[in-house]
Amino acid sequence: MWDLLRVAIRNVGRNKRRTLITMVTVFLGVVVVTGARGLLSGLQLEFKSALAQKIHGDLQIHRRGYQDSLESNPYKILIPYNDELVERFTKRPDIAAVAPRLRIFGLLNHQKSQSTAPVMITGYDPETELIVCPRFASALQEGRLIDSTQEEETVNVQDTTVEEATSLSDEASLENLKPIKYMPKARGRHQILVTPSLMRGLKAELGDEVVVLLQDKQDMQQAIIGELVGVVDYGMPNVQARMAWMDFRTLQGAAGVRGESSELAILAEKDQNLDTIKAQLGQSLGGDFEVETYLDIGGFFRDIMGLQNAIFSTVVFIVFLIVISAIINTSLMTVMERTREIGTLMALGYRRIHIIFLFVSESIVIGALGGAMGLCVVLALLFYLGNTGIQFQFPGQKVDVVLYPLVSALFVAEVLFLAMFSAVAASFFPAYRASRMRPVKALSTV
Amino acid sequence: MERLAFLFLLTASVVGATTPTASDVVAGVEKNLAPDNFQALYAFTNYRTDGTVMNYEVRFSVKDVDHAHGYFLKPEREKGREILRLGDAIWTFIPGAGRIVRIADRESFAGGDFSNADVLRVDWLKHYKAQFASETEKQWIIDLSANSSDASYAKMRLWVEKKTAQPLQQYFYDSKGTLLKRLLYGSVRDFGKLSRPARLIMENVFTTQKTELKVLDMNFSVNIPENRFFVDRLGK
Structure with a gap:
């Protein structure tokens, strides 16, 4: 198996252009997803911070x-x-x-x-x-x-206006009413x-x-x-x-x-x-009282954040679908190009599972490299923006708000896993096709 | 007759060397402004500070101090709106919505400077303690201090002309003594059974917005059906 892994790593470097295309796809997918999450998390953190620390407090006690x-x-x-x-x-x-x-x-x-x-x-x-x-x-x-x-x-005041009043005449216009002599305030x-x-x-x-x-x-x-x-x-x-x-x-x-x-x-x-x-x-x-968190009170923002997260999940799904499609495409091309190599390996006694392992390993390496590079770049960018902040205004508002993008370590691990998983999932079908080749036919392919 | 009776009472008090109390004077004014069993046509004009002017005409049917009903005749947009006072509760029927809604008597009447209570609740002695602030040769100046939580204002000051027993002016204060509104009375007109001011101007001293109320007509020989004062008859 270690031999196969070494072969897989070496194969990644054999077709540089194809590897680069696949890695760039994974790289971009990771950058887009992590960057968007970083900005969104920063925005949502600002929402929460403003609600809790500026407007409502962490919790409120009310009468029901x-x-x-x-x-x-x-x-x-x-x-x-x-x-x-x-x-x-x-x-x-x-x-x-x-x-x-x-x-x-x-x-x-x-x-x-x-x-x-x-x-x-x-x-x-x-x-x-x-x-x-x-x-x-x-x-x-x-x-x-x-x-x-x-x-x-x-301090209480006492109206000392005890002078006689005059009757309102028929002719008195509203503009010429007798002014109030003493206006107690x-x-x-x-x-x-x-x-x-x-x-x-x-x-x-x-x-x-x-x-x-x-x-x-x-x-x-x-x-x-x-x-x-x-x-x-x-x-x-x-x-x-x-x-x-x-x-x-x-x-x-x-x-x-x-x-x-x-x-x-x-x-x-x-x-x-x-x-x-x-x-x-x-x-x-x-029962006469109700206790609410700032998110319960600012229900509008909780709904907005829920909607943002749902849209973000859809975007993540679409991005990784594109990544998977790109990897499937390049893997299939690779399988077609290396038909004779597959035949040779099989003739040398490598079993079908080894062929699958070889192609899946190549994809994992590409996914891991592309994902890791993407994460390095996007994390560096988010770290920089997280320190300097991004000044903006909420729609319809005139007050500047500073957004500090951030992503959790868990999310970073999830993205890396997703990149590698996409690579595995995408390469499994081409790898399976390669493993189903008949050695004699594969060797005779020109 | 009621006016004569009241003037007789006041005169008798003077002749008999018993000066009327502040409550007597206020009771007379109340009776004059809000007698029992009559119908009247009131015209309200709201002069807003932005220059807009709104006119309303409302026909009131009053059985006694606890039963009053108003029907909006003008403007066309408000035609059919009704307002009903039953004791301390006030209800309104909104024709556009077809619903009856209970409203607070401190709310503005038809968007003007009179509150619902100012128009529909002239029962000051029930909620205020009356005492003379001053007395001149021609006028009584009476302070009415709230003694009930149902009072709309912490204090009112009422100027009453001795000769006619008609109100001339009324001030409304908050609990700290700040003047909130001023009501001017004038154009005393004989409506048959009684004479009363036919022109009133309520002025909010802070917003300087004013509302003018004109009593166009009063009819005392009416038989107001009892069901006019049922909440569930509003809008029917």
Whole structure:
């Protein structure tokens, strides 16, 4: 057998052009498949990282039915939030930090342009939010983030307008209504962040005064007067365009929901299995609550990634089908060209299994060489890009995202195996045909 | 008659040296703005800040403070839309969808600056505590502070003319005292059984958007069928 293997290796070098063509086919197949996987994995890693570290946190705890009721009745799905609860979670060895969020729908009015837009307002705790979602800070495009220490509680005002009113006359036009002499505004110091589209829609600038109009838990209308301090853009598709952020406690106070939050975002300890934590928390919290991973919440991205993987698998299949076709073609040509050699080997006493072994070995050598060279080139390229990164923007977004391509060692091994397996599979039929030749007829072939 | 009775009560209070309480004054205004058993035609005009103007005409049938029904006559697109108040619940029938939907009384009425409660729920004393903020020779200025979670505003301030017992102006505040909206009353018109302001302008002080409400007609000699106030009769 060792003799045959040596002959096989020597044969690879005998017809250089054919060997080169086959090797280039395998080489290109490996480069395309590994390169595409590297880029795709980098893209998917960016998706996951943005979802977990910028937007949602690793896991979230909600009241059951949260997704359905958030817009229609955000107060119906509130959950308790207090130090005792936070301690209960952070005592677990698999949970590193917990951050509360309060989400309410309201109107955002820009005083200078007198533009008003419906908006989802998220109250977040600046301190814990940046622990649970460390990349949230990178979403800031302009201005600064909210600083809790600069928030000042709203001081109640008393309307001192006790002067007589005048009756609205028949002739009074809407433009000439008697102006309000004293407009009481309960002021504190409240910082507000908005998305770029909201900023554009309101024609606002940083430092402008805005008013958040909302209905509190008792359905009473409330107004929060604040200052635009920053612009936040997640740079991700399928994320609500009209969003505003405020200090968690300020929004809690205005909404009348002290001790409650809409959700708790959780940062898991490193290398913890999120699905395990999800299952354990779900069991301990009971049926009224639901625990979701960032992929459960960002279901759109999970579906996108699933679709990407399915398309990629199809591409891999097609690429290796082409590789196999090329190897079959060259192997058949080789068999035809070496008919007399096959006859000689058989006449010398080599059995049919040896002939099969010879041709399959040649293909394995070509597959292994082509695959290994392809992997060397593509891994070097991916290593380089993995360090420098590729800057791009998601469709419809204006924020640069850096993609770092990567492939796992397992995938590299799989590709190498696939290259060699394709070579074996492709050469088996020609090898079998060669083994079925009759020695006398093969020797007499011109 | 009701107007006369109320004015008589106020006059008697003054003559008898017993000044009316803030609640008495508010009760009179409530009774005048939302009497029992009448039909009225209201025209709403929403003046939006982008310059667009929307006109609506709604015929209201009111049995009492807990039973009110509105039927949209204009614009053509909204014709057939209905709104029904039963106690604290408000329902709307959307003809395009053929569905009855329960809505919140704090939601905007027909996209304007009046809320559903502003139009359909003039029962302030049920949800607010009234007290005088000031009193001048000609006017009472009354603060209405919410004492029920069903109140739409944390506080309201109402200006009432002593001579006519008609409201002149109303301010709406949030719980911190920030002024949210202003309502101006005017063009008092005699509708037979009572006189009341026939022109109201609600102004959102933040958005500066305004909605004008004109009472075009009020009819008190009506017999409103009982089934008008059944939810399952909406749209039929």
